[in-house]
Amino acid sequence: MKKLLILGGGTAGTIIANKLHEALDQSKWHITIVDKSETHYYQPGFLFIPFGIYTSKDVMKPKRDFYPRGVEVVIAEIDKIDAGNNRVLLKNNQILSYDYLIIATGTHIHPEETEGLIDGNWHKDKFDFYTLEGACALQNFFKSWEGGKLVLNIVEMPIKCPVAPLEFLFLADAYFTNMGIRDKVDIHFVTPLPGAFTKPIASGILGDILEKKNIRLTTEFGIARVDNEKKVIVSWDEQEIPYDVLVTIPTNKGDSAIERSGMGNEFNYVATDKDTLRSKNFPNIFVIGDTTDLTSSKAGSVAHFEAEILYDNFLNAVEERPMRAKFDGHANCFIESGFGKGLLIDFNFDVEPLPGKYPLPGIGPFSLLQETKMNHYGKVMFRWMYWNLLLRGQELPVTSNMTMAGKRY
């Protein structure tokens, strides 16, 4: 029996387990998934919780419901990968050996990296919404908040789902408008980037939407610390921005097991070949999802596109055939913009988000980089697609490599 070990049963680990389980001969392969948690969180849903659109029930399901039948599931924390000896050490002292390894341990927030961010007021006047606890605490806070200065700050790039902060701002604008207190809320977006988003065309369009919604923008702000007495965030060059409530996207880092294994970069991301998705250092290790060191977006849609590529390359690699599939960095994100509308962006390593129609050129039904009701329905439908198609490794009605058809440039 050959052993395939998958580390992390989140979005990427679950998708690839389903695809490979279906394809590999079960009399020859034993598949094991390791994850410390038994609950699958639909992270894109965290965004909606602060505004009371979703509750925690909407974003949680048992992981087991999505793993393929017949794989071994180990619930334990990974201590480290001993790649030289083809084995993985768990915190419970168990040792798992493998022939092939797939790393899918994702990325998580680290507010402790910023001085003063977590003190007595963490989740009282300073919140994150990248965890379920943070999003729920913020929902409670907003219910009785009467207005003031709302600052949304990105600590440093890269972060997962880089459009989520913008969506948060748009939804906050709509939420406080509906509550009848928008005039009492000063919404301020403070980012280390030179604009609203990284890529010029999308940055311009999204920046205009911020302006239209009366959301202030401060760019190139590198946060050094939070001064809790004065209630200001302070940059490395000593600029101060006051807040009444601070919503932070803290530093994102790969799991500490990657660091302990000596396999990570400065953010604990694993060195990955951008074409094949194989580890740059070990031929029997593949990497997928947020934990790669690739410059593609860290998003569930990207994990899905990567899974198609990894699947193809894995099946060839185990038969010692050349790997042919090439990942192009394809990402595809709905951007909720409030009041029942949304935008959509579609891009890859080389092509920035452009306007146009998607997925059918000229027809859509979705419009790229344009606020429409249909895009909002796309975002709403995404949750259904996520649980029912995406995680199960089923085909989605879009191509895995990006296409220029339908884009205007």
Place this chain on the structure above:
Amino acid sequence: MAAREILGKMLEFDTDNHLKNRDDWNEQVAIELAKEEGILELTDRHWLVINFMRKEYMEKGNAPSIRKLTKESGVETKELYSLFPKGPAKKAAKVAGLPKPTGCI
């Protein structure tokens, strides 16, 4: 692709306004590029960062992030921001004649 004159030579720049050809770079060009960024004098500390960036780029094919700079160049984040105000990683890459760091989007 825009070309501009620096020290009497026409040099090509990419769409981010970073130097296009690595061979066009030298220390004199760096001094001129720094001036364009409002950095009037390049001190030893600036050069330490610039040389670290160039070494990283030559080895890895990518200019390092601020976090990597802090971790490995021996220059603290605070000082990086005072040497290369606003976006240290981007600004230092520009002066070092390297493309914009490909941070994730």
